[in-house]
Amino acid sequence: MxxxxxxxxxxxxxxxxxxxxxxxxxxxxxxxxKDHAVAVARVLVEADLRAVYSHGINRLKMYVDECKTGTxxxxxxxxxxxxxxxxxxxxxxxxxxxVCGEYSMKVxxxxxxxxxxxxxxxxxxxxxxxxxxxxxxxxxxxMIGMSWTNTSPIVVxxxxxxxxxxxxxxALAAPTDSRDPFVLDMATSAVALxxxxxxxxxxxxxxxxxxxxxxxxxxxxxxxxVESSTTGKGGLMPLGxxxxxxxxxxxxxxxxxxxxxGVLGDASFGRKIRTWQSPLLSREGGANEKDDGGANLGxxxxxxxxxxFMPGFPSRMDDFIDQMHGLPSADGLPQVMVPGxxxxxxxxxxxxxxxxxHDSLIDNLNQVSEECGIPxxxxxx
Amino acid sequence: MxxxxxxxxxxxxxxxxxxxxxxxxxxxxxxxxKDHAVAVARVLVEADLRAVYSHGINRLKMYVDECKTGTxxxxxxxxxxxxxxxxxxxxxxxxxxxVCGEYSMKVxxxxxxxxxxxxxxxxxxxxxxxxxxxxxxxxxxxMIGMSWTNTSPIVVxxxxxxxxxxxxxxALAAPTDSRDPFVLDMATSAVALxxxxxxxxxxxxxxxxxxxxxxxxxxxxxxxxVESSTTGKGGLMPLGxxxxxxxxxxxxxxxxxxxxxGVLGDASFGRKIRTWQSPLLSREGGANEKDDGGANLGxxxxxxxxxxFMPGFPSRMDDFIDQMHGLPSADGLPQVMVPGxxxxxxxxxxxxxxxxxHDSLIDNLNQVSEECGIPxxxxxx
Numbered sequence: 001m002x003x004x005x006x007x008x009x010x011x012x013x014x015x016x017x018x019x020x021x022x023x024x025x026x027x028x029x030x031x032x033x034k035d036h037a038v039a040v041a042r043v044l045v046e047a048d049l050r051a052v053y054s055h056g057i058n059r060l061k062m063y064v065d066e067c068k069t070g071t072x073x074x075x076x077x078x079x080x081x082x083x084x085x086x087x088x089x090x091x092x093x094x095x096x097x098x099v100c101g102e103y104s105m106k107v108x109x110x111x112x113x114x115x116x117x118x119x120x121x122x123x124x125x126x127x128x129x130x131x132x133x134x135x136x137x138x139x140x141x142x143m144i145g146m147s148w149t150n151t152s153p154i155v156v157x158x159x160x161x162x163x164x165x166x167x168x169x170x171a172l173a174a175p176t177d178s179r180d181p182f183v184l185d186m187a188t189s190a191v192a193l194x195x196x197x198x199x200x201x202x203x204x205x206x207x208x209x210x211x212x213x214x215x216x217x218x219x220x221x222x223x224x225x226v227e228s229s230t231t232g233k234g235g236l237m238p239l240g241x242x243x244x245x246x247x248x249x250x251x252x253x254x255x256x257x258x259x260x261x262g263v264l265g266d267a268s269f270g271r272k273i274r275t276w277q278s279p280l281l282s283r284e285g286g287a288n289e290k291d292d293g294g295a296n297l298g299x300x301x302x303x304x305x306x307x308x309f310m311p312g313f314p315s316r317m318d319d320f321i322d323q324m325h326g327l328p329s330a331d332g333l334p335q336v337m338v339p340g341x342x343x344x345x346x347x348x349x350x351x352x353x354x355x356x357x358h359d360s361l362i363d364n365l366n367q368v369s370e371e372c373g374i375p376x377x378x379x380x381x
Numbered sequence: 382m383x384x385x386x387x388x389x390x391x392x393x394x395x396x397x398x399x400x401x402x403x404x405x406x407x408x409x410x411x412x413x414x415k416d417h418a419v420a421v422a423r424v425l426v427e428a429d430l431r432a433v434y435s436h437g438i439n440r441l442k443m444y445v446d447e448c449k450t451g452t453x454x455x456x457x458x459x460x461x462x463x464x465x466x467x468x469x470x471x472x473x474x475x476x477x478x479x480v481c482g483e484y485s486m487k488v489x490x491x492x493x494x495x496x497x498x499x500x501x502x503x504x505x506x507x508x509x510x511x512x513x514x515x516x517x518x519x520x521x522x523x524m525i526g527m528s529w530t531n532t533s534p535i536v537v538x539x540x541x542x543x544x545x546x547x548x549x550x551x552a553l554a555a556p557t558d559s560r561d562p563f564v565l566d567m568a569t570s571a572v573a574l575x576x577x578x579x580x581x582x583x584x585x586x587x588x589x590x591x592x593x594x595x596x597x598x599x600x601x602x603x604x605x606x607v608e609s610s611t612t613g614k615g616g617l618m619p620l621g622x623x624x625x626x627x628x629x630x631x632x633x634x635x636x637x638x639x640x641x642x643g644v645l646g647d648a649s650f651g652r653k654i655r656t657w658q659s660p661l662l663s664r665e666g667g668a669n670e671k672d673d674g675g676a677n678l679g680x681x682x683x684x685x686x687x688x689x690f691m692p693g694f695p696s697r698m699d700d701f702i703d704q705m706h707g708l709p710s711a712d713g714l715p716q717v718m719v720p721g722x723x724x725x726x727x728x729x730x731x732x733x734x735x736x737x738x739h740d741s742l743i744d745n746l747n748q749v750s751e752e753c754g755i756p757x758x759x760x761x762x
Contacts, residue, residue, distance in 0.1 A: 082689075082690070082691075084496070084497045084689045085466065085467065085495075085496040085497055085498075086466065086467045086496055086497065086498055087496075087497040087498055087689050087690065089690050089691060114466075115465070115466040115467055115468075115496070116465045116466055116467065116468040116500075117466075117467055117468055117498070117500050119497075119498050119685070121690055121691075123691070144640070144641070144645075156711075157705055157708060157717055158717070158718075159710055159711055159714045159715060159716070159717045159718070160705075160708040160709070160710060160711060160717045161708065161709045161710060161711045161712070162708055162709060164704060164705060164708055170637075172637050172640065172641075174640050174644075182636070182640060184633040184634075184636065184637055186627075186630045186633055186634075187630075188630075190621070190626060190627055191626075191627055207623075207625050207626055209590075209622075209626050210626070212711065215711060215712040216709075216710065216711025216712060216714070217711050217712060217713075239620060239621055239627060239630055239631070240571070240620055240621060240622075240631075241590075241621075241622075241626055242588075244588050245571060245572075245588055245590050245591070245622055245626070246567075246571055246572055246620060248720075249567045249568075249569075249620050250620070250621075251720075252565040252567055252720040253565075253567075253634075255563070255565065255701075255705075255719070255720060256551075256553050256565055258701060259525070259553065259555050259563060259698070259701070260525070260553075260685075263555075263694065263697045263698060263701055264525075264685075264687055264690050264691070264694060265690060265691060266690075266691035266693065266697065269697070269701055270701055270704045270705075271704050272704075304500070304641075304645075306645055308463075308465045308468050309463070309468065309470050309502055309645050309646060309647075310463075310470060310502075310504070310645070310646060310647035312647065313644065313645060316644045316647065316650070317640070317644060320636075320639060320640070320644050320650055320651055323545060323651045323652050323653075324538055324541075324545060324636075324651070327538060327541040327542065327543055327545055328541070328542045328543060328597075329540055329541060329542060329597065330537075330540055330541060330542045330593065330596060330597025330598050331542070331596040331597060331598060332598075333540045333597070334540060335540070336538055336539070336540045336541045337539075337540070338636070339629075339632075339633040339636060
């Protein structure tokens with residue numbers, strides 16, 4: 001909700017349309033169908049526009065590699081494999097995560113049009129970018145949208161030594177009348193791994209409550225924290241952090257995402273989800289359950305038509321947001337914000353002025369352009 | 382999830398059947414209908430059995446007073462005021478919160494039997510005790526249950542000075558095959574007010590991240606924290622605590638409960654909910670919107686039949702729970718637990734041996750027995 005301001009390093013501006021095209025071309029050249037490439041480009045560029053750089057174009061190379069190696073199935077189309085009234089199960093068939101996500105959310109919205117609510121779970125899906133993208137798809141329909149996904153285990157449950165859960169984000173988007181929409185999009189971990197990496201680069205100590213070391217105990221050592229997340233020992237703490245600060249609640253929320261995602265949808269869950277680093281090996285050390293080596297992530301997509309409950313929802317949302325904005329700030333602190341506000345502020349500026357991309361990321365994209373045989377991304381000073 | 386162990390003070394044991402009867406008699410003598418009194422007794426005794434003493438029989442006097450003064454309507458029965466397919470809106474008509482809660486959850490379960498899912502919101506409700514009680518009602522039906530409620534504002538949004546949100550709990554209960562059920566029941570605040578009060582009594586400093594003082598800044602002063610929660614200045618911090626530890630996520634979750642509860646159901650929400658201390662005045666300083674002076678809380682009740690998604694959910698839950706139990710503990714820490722486990726352990730012991738009640742609480746109950754003209758509660762050493 002309050003993304004850390006962009007580090008004062010060298011960066012270039014890239015127009016979002018250019019970035020979208022680049023992403024699309026890279027994926028098509030890697031074997032993805034055109035409309036699949038467009039879906040991925042949409043969610044990655046949306047993340048960058050919103051300054052959620054950890055889930056933006058920096059992931060393109062991973063997706064490109066997954067297409068090229070067949071880790072994801074570029075030919076596959078998701079399908080509704082089972083449905084009853086307002087519910088459905090989507091088989092992602094190991095397609096690109098954004099493709100499964102947009103398809104599933106559309107099914108949920110159609111269900112909500114008919115039944116007032118639509119609740120869809122997907123299995124055999126892949127990493128789908130920012131959860132908020134799918135939740136926000138409900139807004140043009142005047143609906144509330146929700147989505148969550150399980151992810152590779154890097155979060156250490158309260159009292160445990162090793163990671164067993166992903167950062168398992170939860171997103172909720174709700175329409176308003178004249179205010180900006182409410183968009184909550186949060187990992188259920190204390191912080192994103194990216195934040196720990198930034199502290200490590202800067203040589204800063206971590207606040208206690210972000211991460212545990214290989215002994216499972218809280219650490220302020222950013223380097224150890226980054227290493228632990230790749231070795232499968234230690235890792236991120238759940239939201240709340242230390243047990244005395246109710247870190248077990250964040251642990252419970254991460255489990256909630258699994259219960260209503262991976263477990264409900266009969267996808268992979270918990271420790272059985274493959275690590276990011278070894279796509280063909282699961283955390284358990286054995287081969288993935290699925291022969292195709294897919295991540296088999298479990299995801300949920302919910303659409304709610306507020307009108308089937310009580311009329312006037314959008315104007316009550318305005319009122320609710322105004323209540324928060326009207327609060328006096330704590331001494332010396334800036335104005336109170338609501339979820340989605342900082343991201344939307346960034347979006348407005350970057351849609352107009354171009355998206356800020358790190359020089360190191362530009363280098364990475366240039367490498368992608370070489371590998372894929374496509375033109376380099378156009379940068380502005 | 383991990384309730385603090387019972388303070389080593391003087392206490393007596395009370396059999397849960399006796400406590401239930403006492404509660405029922407007190408409420409009936411205060412004007413409540415017999416079946417309404419039974420519903421309230423059920424949820425309060427369940428909380429005490431689970432050692433969630435902050436939401437147990439210690440609240441009886443409040444409910445008794447509310448019945449006697451007409452703050453709640455002892456004659457009212459909740460009704461479905463609107464429904465469409467899997468959805469419904471229940472008008473609690475200012476009845477006792479437990480009555481509205483059990484009624485609404487039953488509607489949700491019936492909807493789920495027909496549609497696979499039931500999503501019910503209630504307005505004109507009152508404080509309903511532990512959210513987990515309503516979620517757990519789904520378990521005997523082999524269903525997943527969820528519930529949440531808004532509450533009187535004592536939580537201070539990130540960067541704000543004054544409270545604007547309640548502790549807004551979220552509960553999820555999920556059936557298992559041979560393991561104990563999964564029961565997450567958590568306030569979205571960093572801690573419950575009761576924990577701050579305990580620290581205050583013990584003269585201990587608070588961890589930074591539990592509470593803010595009247596200037597809106599974090600405080601370790603338990604006394605100031607307790608005072609601030611009654612003055613409407615300062616109060617509890619949302620889950621996550623400090624902004625650097627992602628307290629804005631807990632703030633976002635508290636808003637989620639409002640969006641999908643009070644706002645969706647057209648109940649009171651946010652700062653407009655009356656304070657605990659001045660039932661006829663809202664936080665805004667004006668009279669409540671409702672002429673009857675009711676709390677007009679907004680609540681949600683969701684039931685999900687996991688079988689309409691993928692078969693085998695209960696055994697996958699067993700597997701998921703076993704994954705967590707199988708994790709090695711951090712150096713020196715006890716075994717990893719799952720949500721609901723500590724409460725269920727307490728429940729098993731207290732159902733057998735009797736519920737531990739503080740001497741001060743026994744005094745309070747004796748006062749209730751005098752006021753209501755009913756026999757005193759029977760205590761065991």
